[in-house]
Amino acid sequence: MTGSLVTLLLVVVTALILRWRRPACYWMTFGVTLAALRVAVRYASVMDACGLTVPPARWRLSLARMTNRPVPESRVPRILRLRPTRTGLVLRIKLRPGQDAFDVASATDRLRHSFGMYGVTSRELRSGIVELRMTGYDVLRRVQMPAETGPAPMRIPVALREDGSVHYRDYRAVPHGLTLGATESGKSVYQRNLVAGLAAHDVALVGIDCKQGVELFPLARRFSALADNPDTALELLEALVQHMEDVYQLIRSAQRITVDVPDADIAAGIWDLPADIRPTPVVVLVDEVAELALFATKDEEKRRDRIVTALVRLAQLGRAAGIYLEICGQRFGSELGKGITMLRAQLTGRTAHRVNDESSANMAFGDIAPDAVLAAIQIPTDVPGIAVSGDSTGGWTRIRAPHTSLRQAVNICNRHADRTPDVPALAAFRPAVAPLASATAPLTKAAPTTA
Structure with a gap:
């Protein structure tokens, strides 16, 4: 007993x-x-x-x-x-x-x-x-992603939802996305999870990081193109617009619209093309959009207008050409100038981490899910990574990405560096990286011995 x-x-x-x-x-x-x-x-x-x-x-x-x-x-x-x-x-x-x-x-x-x-x-x-x-418990306090998440093309598991299900970034269903968040809100970690998830897919990654590349350039081995200043970003975006037009010409040449061709075989986008001629999809990650929209001189204003115009064109026309936008920033409102609200209207997927004021939350959800605005401004400061995700359907949910350090993201990108495609239109913007060190090479230089 x-x-x-x-x-x-x-x-x-x-x-x-x-x-x-x-x-x-x-x-x-x-x-x-x-x-x-x-x-x-x-x-x-x-x-x-x-x-x-x-x-x-x-x-x-x-x-x-x-x-x-x-x-x-x-x-x-x-x-x-x-x-x-x-x-x-x-x-x-x-x-x-x-x-x-x-x-x-x-x-x-x-x-x-x-x-x-x-x-x-x-x-x-x-x-x-x-x-x-x-x-049964607070699944967002310590995020543990399931081992098997059902891999699918252009469908990336990036976070865990408050109901315990996996939150996916599905580019074929939601082509373009906007991610907002204040400093130290977890926005960079969310972006690292996104890059790490995309690294294992057959996709060309294009990065624009105007903070001198401190966020995206460590991951350069998996990027097909990178820009670290507004001038290079303008050239890169215009090259993407030209690439988009070339892809549309390829789609038109492969449409084969004749009487004996079934409706399902008529191509209207890259995913309708045969695999052997299908262009590689491109995901464009903009780390801080405000740096592309701010200007102080007339010349910078002209550059800014061209950048915003290129982004709007890619947002409006890029989906069928396999070009997807992932825009990140702390604020994304009309104070950034003309064309910004037009660009925001094209960004269907919205994710807001902790913000500093209600107007920033309104920029993300005010036009699609007003109920999510209150949830976004109530995110506490002591749990970085908590975010509210919504889309144009009006639904929203709280999510949190697992903590991924910069070293972990770098290792994943290096492991999949062989998947980095060569896109001829973006060859001029391919980052120059040193070859990976041999696994047998010593990590530190041995100090000379003294008698």
Whole structure:
């Protein structure tokens, strides 16, 4: 008997320590079973308390009245599936007639409290089917990306969402993106994760880093073109515009629009072309867009207008040519001059890290997801990397990228340096890098011995 009590005590102490120090391990060992039991036992009473029930059908009431039986209880949404995950539970339910997905979304905070979970989010999969994703702990406090994230062309896992799912940067679905964030907000780490994820794909990386290249030039071995000042950036962007026009000429020559060609074989973009003639897609990363838009003299103003015009043209026409923009900055508003708001309107994917004022958050989400503005300005300063991500659909979510040091990003880019494509139009902007040191070479120079 004493041995059983000692064993039980050890199990309880282990569970408490894991819950405090390693919440992910606690969830996989103890939490997932306890949470599934709570949901199964409390489901009917919780749904009734949250107002997510419907009265019984009239024929059931009539039958109970005729047979002198008790009045049947209200009906709750039917459980289709309860699936455990590495971060929580996924509960899929079928709504009863008369219920709406908005009712479930409005009750998520009450469901979180009633089921004893850390967070609950809902989304409607199709008419009448709602999925509740429940997290058992704060998944954004210590981000752990899953080992397998389902690789796909131009679809990069860059962060973890607050519901425990992976946040992807899918360039084929959302061609252009805008990333805002104040100093020390985690914007650079997000960008490193993006470059590290793209490094393993067959894509040409083009970087514009007007901070003298301190952010992107360490990753130069994986870049096909780099610019570290506005003058070079202008030449590089205009070369990209010419490359885009050449790609469109290639697409036109390969369209083969004849009567006997099926509709699915008619090319309207590079992804419709055969693989043997398909141009390499290009991702353009601009580290600080304000440095391209600011000017102090008339000559700089002319240069600025040409830069913004080139960016707008790439944003409007680049998708079909396989050119994707990733614009980063601390602010991105109309004070940067004409054409900036036109460029921002083309950037569908929006990500905002911690910002210094509400107007900066409005620049990211004011025109697409007003609810996300409040979430962006509430990001605390002591958790760098937390961000709010949204798109033109109006939906948004909190995300956090795993911490990736500059050394880790450099190592990944060096490992995939052989994937760097040679784009003839960008050959003049290819960074000059020294060959990699041999693995057998000493890392430090030996000091001479003295007698």
